[in-house]
Amino acid sequence: MSVPGPTAGTRLEGSVPGGVLSGSVVQRVRGAHLGMVPIVGALLVIWAVLGVVNPAFLSAENLVNLTLQSVPVGVIALGVVLVLLVGQIDLSVGSVSGLAAALLAVGTVNLGWPVWVAVLAALSVGVVVGLGYGVLSTRLGLPSFVFTLAGLLVLAGVQLVVLGPKGSINLPFESWFVRTVQQGFLPTPLAWVLVAAVVAAYAAVLAVDHVRRVRAGLRGPGTGTGRIAGRTAVLAAVLAAAVAYLGTARGVGYTVVLFVALVAVVDLLLRRTRWGRSVRAVGGDRRSALLAGVAVRRTVVSCFVACSTFAALGGVLAAGRLAAANQGTGAADTYLTAIAAAVIGGTSLFGGRGSAWSALLGVLVIQSIANGLTLLNLDAATRYIATGAVLLLAIVVDMLLRGRREI
Incomplete structure (x- = not known):
């Protein structure tokens, strides 16, 4: 290897x-x-x-x-x-x-x-x-x-x-x-606040990407507000369904949040940094x-x-x-x-x-x-x-x- x-x-x-x-x-x-x-x-x-x-x-x-x-x-x-x-x-x-x-x-x-x-x-x-x-x-x-x-x-x-x-x-x-x-486990109100924050941050990142692509002349099919709204809606639906369903039991564990956060940070580093x-x-x-x-x-x-x-x-x-x-x-x-x-x-x-x-x-x-x-x-x-x-x-x-x- x-x-x-x-x-x-x-x-x-x-x-x-x-x-x-x-x-x-x-x-x-x-x-x-x-x-x-x-x-x-x-x-x-x-x-x-x-x-x-x-x-x-x-x-x-x-x-x-x-x-x-x-x-x-x-x-x-x-x-x-x-x-x-x-x-x-x-x-x-x-x-x-x-x-x-x-x-x-x-x-x-x-x-x-x-x-x-x-x-x-x-x-x-x-x-x-x-x-x-x-x-x-x-x-x-x-x-x-x-x-x-x-x-x-x-x-x-x-x-x-x-x-x-x-x-x-x-x-x-x-x-x-x-x-x-x-x-x-995350308290239910905090879990929903976290979902809203993640969805808002994701939409903001997509919007910034769109603006940068337009300025660079890279605009093409699948870009624009429709793409941003669609991908944001999918993420919001997935997160809301997970939080709602797991909330009927014990909810979302702190360690699960830590793991997903680490994955998101590493993904950001791999895609956005030198x-x-x-x-x-x-x-x-x-x-x-x-x-x-x-x-x-x-x-x-x-x-x-x-x-x-x-x-x-x-x-x-x-x-x-x-x-x-x-x-x-x-x-x-x-x-x-x-x-x-x-x-x-x-x-x-x-x-x-x-x-x-x-x-x-x-x-x-x-x-x-x-x-x-x-x-x-x-x-x-x-x-x-x-x-x-x-x-x-x-x-x-x-x-x-x-x-x-x-x-």
Whole structure:
């Protein structure tokens, strides 16, 4: 999964220039969003089938549980999306999340640290690991598959050392952190205010985009007030339906809001910033990006750091949800599930194509399958087979789309 490192001594600082490179980046961004349409359709089909087989799946209470279950792995998958976009991979995200959860538990329970100090210590592990990976990739040119696999084993061992001979530490249920993660839900009035704010902000962004396109002479079909009103109405309907239906049970959890906010921020960074254009340029064609003046090394390092930090945050949220950290936290299937979620959500294994929303859609697909099969009293073997089949289908589609672009 790694790409040969840049030539030694080449200056890598700079920005993405205009012209052909920025135009190709725009095309990849548009392609990423269009590529999510089949994923949304597949998710709706999965929900419809599971709802028919077992009506309890579509109950408000079960969907609340589904959203809460999706958050830890979804946050980890968000980081995986970033490393995949630059043509790399991180197999150690599960071990990073497990070590972060262990540090949180040991810090708060055994050492008496304030929760916020323990959370910062856990996140700092992700930053340090990401920096180390970035150096190994950009300075030594090592394949990311190799050094992240080694990191998986090393960090899993460190996690066992941190947990100690007991191998499990329970977090106090009266802790504000555990209460917030497990039982924290938006009050109904605040949820509706948040929906209104998001819809208004989205409409404002579309309006600004329209004005900029008109000024640049890029006005064409599908633009204008009709497009803005239509897309805003769709978003408003989706958010209102979700809040209203989930509100009949416990509502929208704080951690769910955090996850969606992180996805939206990362999506904004990828689409609207020089860094985001650099990420797609490096993943699309590293040599061309280097020749165009992109800060290739810095971009790759930043993606590794973001990936490991998101993995640590996912581990922290997992510990809060279970009110414990043990040897099974961040187990082997964690990194497999996170990578599968990113790929199923539409992120290419070959770099350059994908979206932050891939993490959200992909994890909903995987968790929906797992949740639905659990309700049907089917064993873990069936869940793995079903998830693997969906993953294989996503990879085949990715290969076909990549081959079509190269023709």
